Amino acid sequence: MTVTVPQGFTAAGIAAGIKAGKRDLALVVNNGPQYTAAGVVTKNRIKAAPVLWTQQVIKDGKLRAVVLNSGGANACTGPAGFADTHHTAEKVAEVLDIGSADVAVCSTGLIGERLPMDAILSGVDKVAAELSATGGADAAEAIMTTDTKPKDTVVRGDGYCIGGIGKGAGMLAPGLATMLCVFTTDALIEPDIAAAALTEACRLTFDRLDSDGSMSTNDTVLLLASGASGVIPDVKGFTSELTHACGSIARQLMSDAEGSTKDVTITVTGAADTDDAVEVGRAVARDNLVKTALFGCDPNWGRILAAVGTTAAAFEPDAVDVAVNGVWICRDGAAAEDRSGVDLSGREVDITIDLRSGRDSATIWTNDLSHAYVHENSAYSS
Amino acid sequence: MTVTVPQGFTAAGIAAGIKAGKRDLALVVNNGPQYTAAGVVTKNRIKAAPVLWTQQVIKDGKLRAVVLNSGGANACTGPAGFADTHHTAEKVAEVLDIGSADVAVCSTGLIGERLPMDAILSGVDKVAAELSATGGADAAEAIMTTDTKPKDTVVRGDGYCIGGIGKGAGMLAPGLATMLCVFTTDALIEPDIAAAALTEACRLTFDRLDSDGSMSTNDTVLLLASGASGVIPDVKGFTSELTHACGSIARQLMSDAEGSTKDVTITVTGAADTDDAVEVGRAVARDNLVKTALFGCDPNWGRILAAVGTTAAAFEPDAVDVAVNGVWICRDGAAAEDRSGVDLSGREVDITIDLRSGRDSATIWTNDLSHAYVHENSAYSS
Numbered sequence: 001m002t003v004t005v006p007q008g009f010t011a012a013g014i015a016a017g018i019k020a021g022k023r024d025l026a027l028v029v030n031n032g033p034q035y036t037a038a039g040v041v042t043k044n045r046i047k048a049a050p051v052l053w054t055q056q057v058i059k060d061g062k063l064r065a066v067v068l069n070s071g072g073a074n075a076c077t078g079p080a081g082f083a084d085t086h087h088t089a090e091k092v093a094e095v096l097d098i099g100s101a102d103v104a105v106c107s108t109g110l111i112g113e114r115l116p117m118d119a120i121l122s123g124v125d126k127v128a129a130e131l132s133a134t135g136g137a138d139a140a141e142a143i144m145t146t147d148t149k150p151k152d153t154v155v156r157g158d159g160y161c162i163g164g165i166g167k168g169a170g171m172l173a174p175g176l177a178t179m180l181c182v183f184t185t186d187a188l189i190e191p192d193i194a195a196a197a198l199t200e201a202c203r204l205t206f207d208r209l210d211s212d213g214s215m216s217t218n219d220t221v222l223l224l225a226s227g228a229s230g231v232i233p234d235v236k237g238f239t240s241e242l243t244h245a246c247g248s249i250a251r252q253l254m255s256d257a258e259g260s261t262k263d264v265t266i267t268v269t270g271a272a273d274t275d276d277a278v279e280v281g282r283a284v285a286r287d288n289l290v291k292t293a294l295f296g297c298d299p300n301w302g303r304i305l306a307a308v309g310t311t312a313a314a315f316e317p318d319a320v321d322v323a324v325n326g327v328w329i330c331r332d333g334a335a336a337e338d339r340s341g342v343d344l345s346g347r348e349v350d351i352t353i354d355l356r357s358g359r360d361s362a363t364i365w366t367n368d369l370s371h372a373y374v375h376e377n378s379a380y381s382s
Numbered sequence: 383m384t385v386t387v388p389q390g391f392t393a394a395g396i397a398a399g400i401k402a403g404k405r406d407l408a409l410v411v412n413n414g415p416q417y418t419a420a421g422v423v424t425k426n427r428i429k430a431a432p433v434l435w436t437q438q439v440i441k442d443g444k445l446r447a448v449v450l451n452s453g454g455a456n457a458c459t460g461p462a463g464f465a466d467t468h469h470t471a472e473k474v475a476e477v478l479d480i481g482s483a484d485v486a487v488c489s490t491g492l493i494g495e496r497l498p499m500d501a502i503l504s505g506v507d508k509v510a511a512e513l514s515a516t517g518g519a520d521a522a523e524a525i526m527t528t529d530t531k532p533k534d535t536v537v538r539g540d541g542y543c544i545g546g547i548g549k550g551a552g553m554l555a556p557g558l559a560t561m562l563c564v565f566t567t568d569a570l571i572e573p574d575i576a577a578a579a580l581t582e583a584c585r586l587t588f589d590r591l592d593s594d595g596s597m598s599t600n601d602t603v604l605l606l607a608s609g610a611s612g613v614i615p616d617v618k619g620f621t622s623e624l625t626h627a628c629g630s631i632a633r634q635l636m637s638d639a640e641g642s643t644k645d646v647t648i649t650v651t652g653a654a655d656t657d658d659a660v661e662v663g664r665a666v667a668r669d670n671l672v673k674t675a676l677f678g679c680d681p682n683w684g685r686i687l688a689a690v691g692t693t694a695a696a697f698e699p700d701a702v703d704v705a706v707n708g709v710w711i712c713r714d715g716a717a718a719e720d721r722s723g724v725d726l727s728g729r730e731v732d733i734t735i736d737l738r739s740g741r742d743s744a745t746i747w748t749n750d751l752s753h754a755y756v757h758e759n760s761a762y763s764s
Contacts, residue, residue, distance in 0.1 A: 046691030046699050046715070076687055078700065078716035111684025112717045215692045217684075288670070288751075289759055296760025302493025302599075305458050309428030310597045317428050318460065333428070334460035335494045369670075371753050377671055378678025 002136025002152040003028050005163040006186040008226025012130035013142030016123025018071035018116055019109075023142035025123040026068040028165075028182050029096065029131055034227030037063035038194035039104070040202045042219035048075030049082040050105040053089065054220055057101050061191020064102035066182055066222055067092045067127075068143050069120060070167070072109040075217040084115050091121050095128045106180045106220045108145055108167065140165035143180055146376065148256055153248035157241045159231035160187035166249040168219075179206065181221040181249055186229035187238060197239040198223045205246035208278070209254055209365045210285040221246075254365045255347075259372030262294050264349045265365055272358035276313035280353060281364030283307045291369035294349055299342040301330040308353060315355040323352040384518025384534040385410050387545040388568035390608025394512035395524030398505025400453035400498055401491075405524035407505040408450040410547075410564050411478065411513055416609030419445035420576035421486070422584045424601035430457030431464040432487040435471065436602055439483050443573025446484035448564055448604055449474045449509075450525050451502060452549070454491040457599040466497050473503050477510045488562045488602045490527055490549065522547035525562055528758065530638055535630035539623040541613035542569035548631040550601075561588065563603040563631055569620060570609035579621040580605045587628035590660070591636055591747045592667040603628075636747045637729075641754030644676050646731045647747055654740035658695035662735060663746030665689045673751035679726040683712040690735060697737040705734040 004011050008031050016025040030037075039058040041051050057063065067088060074081050085105045093100035107115065130138075140150035144167050151166040168179030189197075202221055223242070233241075254263050266284050271277035284290055287307040293300035301322045308320060322330035329339045349368075367373075386393050390413050398407040412419075421440040423433050439445065449470060456463050467487050475482035489497065512520075522532035526549050533548040550561030571579075584603055605624070615623075636645050648666050653659035666672055669689040675682035683704045690702060704712035711721045731750075749755075 044688060044691040045693075045697075046687050073684075076684055076712070076716050078714060081716075111682075111688065112712070215688065217688050217691065288755075292756050292759035295756065298760065300493075302455075302458055305428050306426060306493065306597065306599050309426040309599065311427075315427075330458070330494070332460060334458050334463070369756060371756050373670075374674050374677065374751060374753050374756055377674035378680065 001154045002140055003163045003165050003182055003184040004133050004136035005154045006161050006184045006226065008032060008186050008228030009184045010131040010133055011135040011139040012127045012132065013135065013138030014123060014127045014130055016126065017119040018069055023138060024069055024071045025127050026139035026142035027065060027127045027131060028139055028184065029065045030063065030224045030226050032226055034188060034225060035062045035064055035102065036189055036191050036194050036225040037061060038191065038198040038223045040198055040221045042216055044215045044217050046076065046217050048073050048107060048218040049077060049085040050074055050107045051218060051220060052082060053085045054104040054106065057104055062102060063104050063224055064098045065092055065096055066104040066106060067124065068106040068180055070108050070143050070145050072107060072113060072115045073111045073218050074107040074115050075111045077112065077114055081114060084117055087117065088120055091124045095124055104222055108143065108180055108218055111217060136163065136165060143167040146258055151249050151252040153245050155241045155245040157187065157233055157237060160185060160229040160233055162241055162245045164245045164249050166253060168253045179219045179253060183223045183242065183245055185225045186227065187225055187231055187233045188227035188229065189225050189233065189238065193235055194223050194225055197242050200239050201243040201246040204243055205250040208363060209250045210282055250365065254367060257367045258376045259370045260367035261347065261370050262349050262368040263347055264294060264351065264367060265363060266351045267361060267363045268353045268355065269361040270354040270356045270358060271360040272314040274360045274362055277360055277362035278364065279311045280308055280313045280355065281362055283311045285364045285366035288369055295368040295370045297344040299324040299329055299339045299344060304351065304353065305330065305333065313355060314357040319356045321354040321356065325350055383536050384522060385545045385547050385564055385566040386515050386518035387536045388543050388566045388608065390414060390568050390610030391566045392513040392515055393517040393521040394509045394514060395517065395520030396505060396509045396512055398508065399501040400451055405520060406451055406453045407509050408521035408524035409447060409509045409513060410521055410566065411447045412445065412606045412608050414608055416570060416607060417444045417446055417484065418571055418573050418576050418607040419443060420573065420580040420605045422580055422603045424598055426597045426599050428458065428599050430455050430489060430600040431459055431467040432456055432489045433600060433602060434464060435467045436486040436488065439486055444484060445486050445606055446480045447474055447478055448486040448488060449506065450488040450562055452490050452525050452527050454489060454495060454497045455493045455600050456489040456497050457493040459494065459496055463496060466499055469499065470502055473506045477506055486604055490525065490562055490600055493599060518545065518547060525549040528640055533631050533634040535627050537623045537627040539569065539615055539619060542567060542611040542615055544623055544627045546627045546631050548635060550635045561598065561601045561635060565605045565624065565627055567607045568609065568611035569607055569613055569615045570611065571607045571615065571620065575617055576605050576607055579624050582621050583625040583628040586625055587632040590745060591632045592664055632747065636749060639749045640758045641752045642749035643729065643752050644731050644750040645729055646676060646733065646749060647745060648733045649743060649745045650735045650737065651743040652736040652738045652740060653742040654696040656742045656744050659742055659744035660746065661693050662690055662695045662737065663744055665693045667746045667748035670751055676731055677750040677752045681706040681711055681721045681724040681726060686733065686735065687712065687715065695737060696739040701738045703736040703738065707732055
């Protein structure tokens with residue numbers, strides 16, 4: 001269930017001493033024969049040094065390795081922070097005997113502080129020595145921050161497979177999250193196919209996850225393809241499998257979001273177009289009054305409608321229907337079925353909003369807003 | 383300190399039985415000689431019945447009376463709810479011997495439920511019987527919902543004065559809040575002057591208050607002018623005094639926001655234009671990670687910068703400075719002065735963000751995000 005399941009990859013995760021006593025440094029290596037890569041990074045204009053670096057090195061559609069650390073985001077650290085990232089990539093390149101322009105760097109943790117470079121550089125020697133075809137699980141563990149469990153996935157295609165690891169529990173928002181994800185595949189694909197497939201898969205998965213509305217400085221999703229299976233996949237099929245893999249990680253991120261007690265699936269139907277459906281879903285997903293009501297197991301459709309009303313989507317106020325967990329408690333923009341019939345005792349919450357203005361739809365995933373979220377984010381300086 | 387301080391106004395607030403045991407129905411009457419009025423309502427497309435009614439009756443720039451109730455928003459109640467509002471206005475008109483097209487209606491409370499019309503209609507008789515030139519304080523009390531104290535203000539101009547009452551503790555956002563405000567003045571002004579002054583005053587005050595990012599279905603701000611002082615004010619001076627009055631109520635709303643422990647003033651300087659400054663201020667004010675950090679007394683400038691980075695405002699990531707309570711903990715987009723020097727023990731928090739891209743500035747007011755906010759909004763079905 002991880003990045004070392006596809007053929008052609010080794011990985012490791014170790015405790016380098018960046019944070020006390022836990023695994024904090026991961027390395028994923030593509031051993032070829034092909035080194036195709038694609039990446040999607042945060043849309044935040046304040047980009048961490050490793051994001052700026054990775055954007056540069058991925059331009060040629062090739063990567064040999066990705067080094068990832070938790071314990072520090074290396075964001076808002078100025079030119080010195082960028083030099084640290086550069087130095088890390090050069091160290092990985094030296095140890096693996098490859099070029100530093102084929103090494104992506106990802107960091108996650110506290111914003112605004114320099115990384116302990118001694119620990120990182122000696123850690124690179126150590127993690128490279130541990131590389132193995134079974135090391136994916138340790139790599140997944142090494143990138144955790146406030147995650148309570150590692151996230152991984154495997155999706156099998158026709159003669160190839162896709163593996164993935166991810167982390168992220170806060171700052172999950174459209175334009176990606178404080179979320180680092182590495183996908184690997186042994187399919188034989190060219191860079192332009194990889195880039196198009198990854199962009200499409202992210203659009204339908206990570207871009208539709210909005211746990212807390214905050215957009216991170218460090219989000220990075222990478223896809224590495226080794227070609228080791230020798231199988232050239234059908235493009236549509238590959239994109240679909242990759243979307244499944246991204247969706248699996250996205251749902252794992254949602255289920256482990258900081259302090260959450262509900263996994264909320266908001267489906268907007270009857271939209272004039274997909275953009276309208278996404279806009280409405282996001283507005284509801286970001287509304288703190290909706291989120292606190294869900295934490296309180298209150299099917300408060302009035303707050304949902306108030307959030308819908310802030311959007312520019314096509315709808316008529318007196319022609320909107322809302323169902324919560326299958327009960328249509330709002331029809332024609334007013335009260336309908338008895339809301340006491342809505343069972344919100346479980347973790348899963350399904351909200352359907354029918355705009356009755358067209359045939360398009362979209363699904364947005366989010367969480368509730370709980371005491372534990374406030375506690376974790378007022379106590380954790382990140 | 384209330385709407386009955388300016389000459390020409392009477393008011394009352396009573397317990398009509400809409401909610402148990404508390405004042406819940408208010409009436410403010412303009413006794414002339416002039417009946418100029420202006421109004422600003424929520425930008426939410428899901429507008430409550432009283433908002434739709436008030437938008438209609440204020441079109442001619444005249445109002446004789448405003449009836450306000452707490453205990454129910456009469457929002458998302460369909461045609462029947464609109465009929466209830468109409469009926470309420472007709473009852474007030476009958477009792478006061480005026481036309482119903484000169485009666486504004488404002489409601490606040492739970493969305494999606496019909497009002498108890500028997501209580502409202504018999505309450506109108508009772509509240510009209512209590513009208514007095516000292517009744518403003520009772521009116522302010524009758525419109526409270528989760529407010530812990532009534533809000534009122536008086537500003538004195540040159541030969542005239544402006545009084546105001548307001549309520550609102552949740553759903554405070556740009557485009558106004560679940561916020562009902564009535565301002566009165568004895569200045570002699572025409573409808574177009576009143577409308578222009580109120581729009582400008584709201585733009586600089588209520589529109590820059592964003593407590594929790596949620597936009598209400600019921601927000602209404604009304605200005606009634608009796609002309610009883612006989613003084614025709616200087617337009618610029620009147621707008622300035624009205625802005626002071628609106629600002630006073632806005633700050634009272636902020637200080638009494640649900641569950642808040644901090645009053646946060648975000649000043650964005652060095653902006654290319656005012657829109658940029660407002661956009662950046664709002665993005666920071668709406669960020670849950672910034673808000674929870676402030677609740678935890680953590681001067682987390684990294685989260686502030688991450689929120690700035692989500693905007694389209696003109697700035698360079700490596701040329702942004704941030705001060706919290708006077709300490710410049712971020713310069714050039716990176717750590718600067720020691721953040722342990724920031725004192726966040728008090729209720730007042732001043733954040734200054736210098737975009738270093740121009741000469742414009744704007745101030746946005748907000749609150750922190752606390753356990754009490756989550757508690758109140760998960761327990762209170764509104």
